[in-house]
Amino acid sequence: MTDQEILAGLAEIIDEIAGVPADEVTPEKNFVEDLDIDSLSMVEIAVAAQDKFGVEIPDEQLKDLKTVQDVVNYVSKNS
């Protein structure tokens, strides 16, 4: 899976869960500061990402994933 495909899949998840339009989900965006996504929604996003990409994101990793690019990198490295 390319980074572009992961980004597109992640944007779809974020739109579904947090209502952020897909075109606003760009690599440099910070989940909390830019996309206004709280920790409860991040949990939901992580579980949805696991289902979509087959990559589990443990809690200790999740807290370090601050930006969209962080998640793309994590999924890319662990898939």
Add this chain to the structure above:
Amino acid sequence: MSNIDQVSVVVTGLGAITPLGGDVASTWSAMLAGRSGVQRLSEDWARSLPVRIAARAAADPATAIGRVQARRMDRCEQMALVAAREAWADAGEPAIDPWRLGVAVTSGIGGIGSTLAAYDTLREQGWQRISPYTVPMLMPNGSAGWISMEFGARAGAHALVSACASGAEAIGYAIDMIRSGRADVVLAGGTEAAIMPLNIGAFAVMRAMSTRNDEPERASRPFDKGRDGFVLGEGAGVLVLESAAHAAARGARVYAVAAGAGYSSDAYHIAHPAPDGAGVRHAVSAALASAGLRPSQVVHVNAHATSTPEGDAVEAQAIAAAFGDAAPGVVVSSTKSMTGHLLGGAGAIESVAAILALHERTAPPTINLDDLDDDVPVEIATKATPLAARDDGPMAVLNNAFGFGGANVSLAFIEPPLGSSESSGSVGAAGSGATGVAGAADSAGAAGSAVSPIGN
């Protein structure tokens, strides 16, 4: 005991989503027209239950809330927020210091739909697939929390719970918040969304519900000899309550004075009403005293009467006892004949109905009253009925709400004093002019209103 030395509290906004309409105007006009909101349940799960009818909300609250926010809120919370938005807009969106704005919006059960869905997810897919919003969706104070966020209310967001008296108790608590100086404006009411197989099964096994499945619109029939239990409804009602001084300073339209509340507990049985009705009588008398009212000022009572064989007669007898010589001429209605029983939402939407009855001087009917129970010694409106003052004081109405656990609440609303900023746009299709009062034999003739043959 009078409220003369207390802060006067007024009603400046109304909001509702009910089985009769998605807002106050549509609900009120359907009530005056005597329309039933009860329907057959078409879901597969209903087939295995003895009760296959209910009164669903007439509008989908999720549409108004929006997809993303709606998935974080239980249906009961969504309905509470819809009603709160309407009430707030109706009050003219008062400018208020956030620390002086409170919320008292509750539910009898809380987010039971979310609870059951989360339990299914837990068993079928494991804990990680449960929504992280499950706890705030199931807690009974979730609605109060969401409403406080929506309007920036920081004087407190409360959710007293007393089963089917909850919505009325919340309004009583809100009156106290303003009277005691904790807040100037409070959004108050109740909500419920419990049309679920578990709830229907649990009430049905108590033999509390109507099984008139073949005649949904005729199933809820308070005070009628043929009543066989309540019909479950869903929805929410919210009032904007405000100190009279705050309302006057901003020139707000005033529907009514929220003049007082009376409470009692039966201390008798966890689910059955005490047969002597002493608790209900005490609550009604306490509401009159709290409001500084003479019984003859009260022109209308929106009764709790849910259409159960036991409860309706106990309430009617307690009303008659509390009013004494002034009982004949009080027009009693049970709007549950049309909306079904909204549990924790009941006291709130019925307060909306009682306030509009006072404001529009028209009592809504009790439909399906074909054969008045011999044990009901008060006059029941069977058609939209004009209300007129019975003495030289301001007119008043009561709303009763009772709950399992023995909770009894009675709320008193009085027409605003002349010269207050009361203005008037009529809500809904008021004033049909038709009179229909089913009078009990022993009070017929003494009635202030014309007594027509029973039935509608």
